[in-house]
Amino acid sequence: MHPDDQIDQKLTPQQPASLSAEGASSVRMIGRHRAAVPPRRGVRALLGSTPVRVALATGVTCCLGAAAVASAPDTDEVPTAQVAEAVADRALADDVASRALERSAAPTPASPSPSASPTVSPSASPTAKPSASPTPKKTPAKPSRPTPVAGLTQAQMDNAKVIVDVGVDLKLPRQGLVVAVATAMQESTLLNYASGVLPESQDYPHQAIGWDHDSVGLFQQRPSSGWGTVRDLMRPAYAAQAFYEALLEVPGWQEMSLTLAAQAVQISAYPYAYAQHEERAATVVAALT
Incomplete structure (x- = not known):
């Protein structure tokens, strides 16, 4: 125990004695390309059942506060890092899923460019001249009076x-x-x-x-x-x-x-x-x- 711990911390019989050895890793990377880590255990199994461990897990999960990490004992450094890594993976997975959802949405139709000239119907062209209807042929009218023949008036x-x-x-x-x-x-x-x-x-x-x-x-x-x-x-x-x-x-x-x-x-x-x-x-x- 560290002198500034307020609550007596004891390892439960179920916690492995080599916990710090399991979490010891010479190289750790964030994201999908980090080095392989041992299979994750439940948060309660890693932290135990004491109130301090619960408080530390909660602090790490929410905001990874520095005060919570500082109050943890040296023996809990590895489980705390694993929990933080799990939370980071979860946040990364949620972020990827969110961006993937946005990418799968149907694209909004692009507005027509202001420079694009609108299509104009030929019939609506202001310069188009109306077709002149053919002038019907006039049937010559019969003379109202007959032309005199045979010497008649x-x-x-x-x-x-x-x-x-x-x-x-x-x-x-x-x-x-x-x-x-x-x-x-x-x-x-x-x-x-x-x-x-x-x-x-x-x-x-x-x-x-x-x-x-x-x-x-x-x-x-x-x-x-x-x-x-x-x-x-x-x-x-x-x-x-x-x-x-x-x-x-x-x-x-x-x-x-x-x-x-x-x-x-x-x-x-x-x-x-x-x-x-x-x-x-x-x-x-x-x-x-």
Whole structure:
């Protein structure tokens, strides 16, 4: 015992007598590369059961305080060093495990570099010019008025077109169209006539005034003969339809000559006058169909 020990220290019977010899080592290194040491024993087996040994073990384990080491007897130097070494190994193992855990963690995605230029979609480029949509081809509009042929004026050609259009709507053959145009050429020279005898007829659009009884319109149809009202007969489309309906009632009109077919409808005092207009009428129909 050292003189400054406050508590009587005795070795327990279980403690080996050669304890200091076991702990004696000419070379000791810290870490994994230190020299081999004897198998470690339990802390209680190395220090014994006395309060002083317990205090020394606790001090070494916690902070390796110099005061605790200084109070230990010379015979306890080796066990104290072994305990310190064990504590250092434990701390080293804990530190390695902690750093290993940090290294095994998933890496945080790196923030994009400020110098990296962002990817710009081609469509979002401010310099990109919008593609010009193809200009649809304009269909040329049909002329509102037909071009005059066969020596007709524009007004005459317009009236001939009305006659042909009505016949086409009624699905008449080409021959019927020529008969109707030739008849209007003879009766009114393809002008919409009002009557001087019927002042009412002059209240409607007209292009000339005639004096042949109460005959009016393109076909010089008489209201008194049942062709229709003055108002209706002054409309070229109505007058043409009235003529076609009467022509369709003539039996075998398609086998007749133009002049006979026209006369069967008109009952004119000059039945052969219509034939002179057949060629010109055919030219006009060809231009309008």
